[in-house]
Amino acid sequence: MNPFFEAAQRINRRHFLGKAAKGIGAIALASLFNSGRLAGEPGQWRGVVKPPHVAPKIxxxxxxxxxGGPSHLDLFDPKPDLARLHxxxxxxxYTKGQPIAQLQGRELTCMAPNYAFRRYGQSGMEMAEILPHLGxxxxELCLVRSMVTEQINHDPAHTFMNTGSIIPGRPSMGAWTLYALGNETENLPGFIVLTSEGGGQAQPISSRQWSAGFLPGKFQGVKFxxxxxxxxxxxxxxxVSHQCQSEVVKHVKDLNREFNEVVDDPDLATRIAQYELAARMQMSVPELSDLSDEPQHILDLYGTEGGDGTFASNCLMARRLAERGVRFIQVYHRGWDHHGDIKNGLAAASGYVDQASAALITDLKQRGMLDDTLVIWGGEFGRTPMAQGxxxxxxxxxxxxxxxxxxIRGGTTYGATDELGYNAIENPVSIHDFHATLLHLLGIDHRYLTFRYQGRDFRLTDVFGDPVTGVMT
Amino acid sequence: MTSVKARPYRRGGRFVAGLAGFLTLILLAFGLWPVSLDVIPEAVRFGGRLHPVLVHLPIGFLVALLVLEMVDLFIRSALLHHATYIMAWLAAGAALLAVVAGVLLALPGGYSEELLFRHRWLGVLTAVGAIWMLAWKITRPLDKPHGWSFVYHPLLLVTAGFLGGAGHYGGSLTHGSDYLTAYMPNALRSLIGVPERVPAEAVAVPDDPRDTVVFAALVDPIFQTRCVSCHGPERQRGGLRLDSHDLLVQGGESGPDTGLIARSLRLPIDDDRRMPPRDRTQLTADEIAIITWWVRSGADEHARVRDLEKTAVIERVLKRKLNLTPEEDTVPMREWDEIASLVETLGAEMGVRLQRVERGSDALEIPFLTPDSGFGDEELARLAPVEANMVTLNIGRGRITDDGMEHIGRMKNLTRLDLSNTQVSDAGLIHLAELPRLEYLNLYGTKITDGGLKPLQRVSSLRRIYLWQTGVTDEGLATLYQSLRDEARIEMWREEIRHLERMIEASEIVIDLGHGDSSGEAGATGAADPVNGKCPVSGRPVDPQQTVEHGGRLIAFCCRDCRARFDDDPDPILAEIDAGSREDD
Known part of the structure; x- marks a missing residue:
C-alpha cells in the first residue's frame, strides 16, 4: 500500500477537525477532500502521463x-424481424445456456420494438421517433450498436462499466484519467459527479462507482x-463575512504550518494545500452555480431554468464545469430500468433526457468545445428482445x-447485433475496448497506464482491450 | 608410442582402386549432368539444406589432414601416422556427403549459372581427390610412416587447391561475388587483379534536397547492401532481382507486385516470408519506412522527394537522412532537449500548462486556460523563444488583444488556435493570414466582423472555424466558405473514387454453371456445402478448404490440424457434429 496513503489514514477527519478550529464551513468543505494530495508534490497535480503517449484528441x-439499462431495441437498434416474431x-x-436476470425459468416470447424508427441527419442514422432532439x-454522433458487457445486474454492471472490473475497490475511469493527466484547473475538483431526479425511478447508485479505489483518494469523483x-x-x-472567514482560514493555516515544523508530517502539508483548494472553491463554486450569465435562449435550449436537480440542469452544469477545466464529468440519470410498462417508461425517460443531451452537444459545438470534448451517452447494459410482461x-x-x-467519427454507426438484437455479431465492443478507446482519445496508451498495488501493476483495462479504430477519425 | 600394433599386409589394391573409380564416375556424373526436376520433393529440399552444415566438415578434415601429413614428413611418429588415416577416412566420407547435399541444394535453382558451375566442379574434384587419397592410404601399410610420395602428396596439395576454390565460389554464391573484395585495400586488389575500388559514387545530392531522386538516392542503396546478395545477378531467390529498377518492377515468380516487397519487410520477424530472413541483417525502421513510402507512392524510378506525398513519419526520416526541413514554407522546431528546461520555467512562471503534445515530439501546446489565469499579451510575447514549436494554443478567455496577435502570427506551425472570449478584433486577424498550418480557429465571443475574416481567406489549411456570438453575418460566412473550399481538389478525389469503383467492378468474377442439368446441380450442392459451420474440434468458424467427405457428408474444419485429428479418430468428432446439428434444429 502507498505509504503516504497510510499516513493519510492515520490522521482521520475527526482528529484533524479536533486540532483545527471547529464548525467553520471552509473546514467542513476541506473534509470533503480529506484524502489529500500526494505528499512531495506541491502545487497542482499534473498527472503521470507527461507528455501524453499519443497526441490527445480530447x-x-x-x-x-x-x-438502469436503456432498451437498445426500442431506441437505437431497429429489428424488423423482432417485430415479425412479436x-x-x-x-x-439464442437463449439456451445464456445468463438471464429476472426471466429465469419463464417462457420466453419476443417483444416487438415499441417505437417506430426514423432516419436522422444527412447520414440517415436510424433511431427511435421518441429521440427527435438527439436525432x-x-x-455528430457515432452510434455503437455492438456493445457487450459481462454483468447482468445493475450494481456489478455499473462497477464493470466504471472500473473495468466487477470487484469493488478498483479505481473508476474518471479517477484513472485524473491520475494520468491531472486537472486543468486548481479551483475545482477534476472529477465531478451529478445525479438527477425524475423519471419515476431512483435506484440508488453507490458512490463506490466513482471511487478512486486504490489510487490516492484525491482522484475520486466528487458528487455535487x-x-x-x-x-x-x-x-x-x-x-460571517468573506474577509472574516478568510482570516480564520489564514490563521488556521499558519497554526498548521507552525505545528508542521514540529512534527514534519507530509500529510499536514497536504492538508494545508486542501485549505487552499477549499478557499478557492468558496470563490469558484458560487460563480459556477450562478446561472445569471446564461442567456434565456441557452436555458431554453436545454429546457431548464437551472439549479432544479433535473437532468437538463445537470447537462447545463456539465458544460459549465467543462468550460472551467474539469477533466471528467459524469451525469447520472436513473430512469431506464423498464421491467414493466416499457412503452410509457421509455417515453418518460426520453422526455427527461433527449432535449438536454442534444442541447449539450449543440452548445459545446457552437463554443468550439465539441472538438476536444468526448460526450458519451449510454447505460450499463441493454434490454432483452424477450418480453417481461x-x-x-x-x-x-x-x-x-x-x-x-x-x-469521433460523427454520423456513423459501428457494429451490429443479430437479426433479433440479441448478440453483438459484427465488431463487438467490450467494456475494456471502450475504456481503451476513451484513454486513447485522451492521449493515453491503456497498456502503459498502471498503478502498483499489493505487488501487482493494475490497469483500467486489466489485460484486455483495444482502442476501437472504427469509431475514431 | 611403440605399443601401436603392426599390420604387416597390404590391402587388396585392385578392389580399393575399383571402388574409388566407381565413386569417381558417380561424382563426375554429378558434375557433368546436373539433374533437374519439375517437382522437388520436400525431403530433397531438406537434404539440400544440410549442405551448408555438411560442407564445413570436409574443409576441416582436409585441412587437418594437410597439416598432419606435413608434420608427418618431419616427425616420423606412428601415432601421427594413424591420425592421418582417420582424417583421410573422415575427409572422403564428409566430402561425398557434402557433394550429394550440394547437388540437392542446387536443384531448386535460383543461383548464378556460372558461379554454380565452378563451385560444383571444384567441389566434385575435391571429393574425387579425397577418395583417391584414401584409396592410396588404404593400400599402404598402416604401421609405418611412408614419407614423401610422388602420388599422394601432390594429390593432397591439388585437392587442397580444389577445396579452396570450391569454398571461395560457395561463399560467392551465398554472399555475392564481391563479398570478399568489397572492402579489400586497393594494394591487395591490384595484386589479385580485381579492379581498384573507386570511391562509391556519391549519389548526387542536389542543392535543394527536395530534388533528390528517391529511388537512386534512398531506396536503391538499401537494396544493394541488404537484398541483392539473394535477389541479384548471382542468385534470384523467388525469381526476384532487385539490382535494377526495371528488374524489380518485373517482380518474381508471383508476377509484378512491388507492394509485395514492402509487405515482406513488415511481416513479423518469425514469418517465413519475412524479408530479410530473420538470420540476416535486418533493415532499420527508417529503411523500411523509406521503401514502403516509395512503393506506396507508385515505385517510380525518377520521382523526386518533392513529388511524393509525405506523412509526418516520412518527414522525420527524411530530416535524418537528407537533413531536410519538413516543408519549404515552415520554420523548423527547436529540439526538445534544447528547450526542455526553458519550457518548464516558462510554464511555471506564467502559471499555465505549457507542455509537449506527445511523447517523442518537439511540438508544444497550451491546452487550456482557467478563467482567472491572467494569461495575456505579455505572456504571448514570452513564448517567442519557442514560437516555432507551438502547435496548439487554447487561450480562450485569456487577456489577449490585437497587440498580442503579432506574436501568434509568428507561430508558423500552429494548427489549433482558440481565441474565444478575448478582446481580439478584426485588426488582429491580419496576423493569422501567414499561418500555413492552421486548421482550427475559435473566435466565438469576440468582436470579429465580416471584414476581419478577409485575411483568413488565404489560410487554405483552415477546416473548423467557430464564430458564434460575433459580428459575422451569414454573408461573410458564405464568402469565407467559398474561398476556403477547394472544389478542384475535392473533384480530383471524387474522380479517384470513381476510378477505384470501376476497378472493383472490373475485378468481379462470374462463374456460370449453366442451367438445365438438375441432377448435376443437386450433386454439386450436396458435395459443396459442409454440414457444419463451426469446427467440431475447436469450435471456431470453418475454413472451406479444410474438408473431409465422410458417409456422404462434407465435414469442414478450421485448420489442417483439426482435420488431421478427424483422420486419426473420427468417431468422437462425428458424435460432436451430430449433437451440434440437433442443437441447430
Missing part, C-alpha cells in the same frame, strides 16, 4: 450515464448536489451506446 469527458416464442438457439445532432448549492457549506454562514429484462450480449466529440 481534453475532457462528459459521460451522460443512463443508469409474441412468438423466442428461438431457443437532430445525429451527424444538483439542486441548491452544488457543495454543502460553501457559502459562509450568516453573519409489458417490459424487458436486463441484457448484456448486445446493446447500444452513443459517442460524440473530438476524434
Amino acid at each position: 481534453r475532457r469527458v462528459i459521460h451522460l450515464y443512463m443508469a 409474441e412468438e416464442p423466442m428461438p431457443e438457439s 437532430g445532432v445525429a451527424d 448536489q444538483s439542486a441548491g448549492d452544488p457543495v454543502s457549506y460553501v457559502s459562509p454562514p450568516p453573519g 409489458t417490459g424487458r429484462d436486463h441484457h448484456i450480449k448486445g446493446f447500444s451506446l452513443l459517442m460524440a466529440g473530438g476524434g
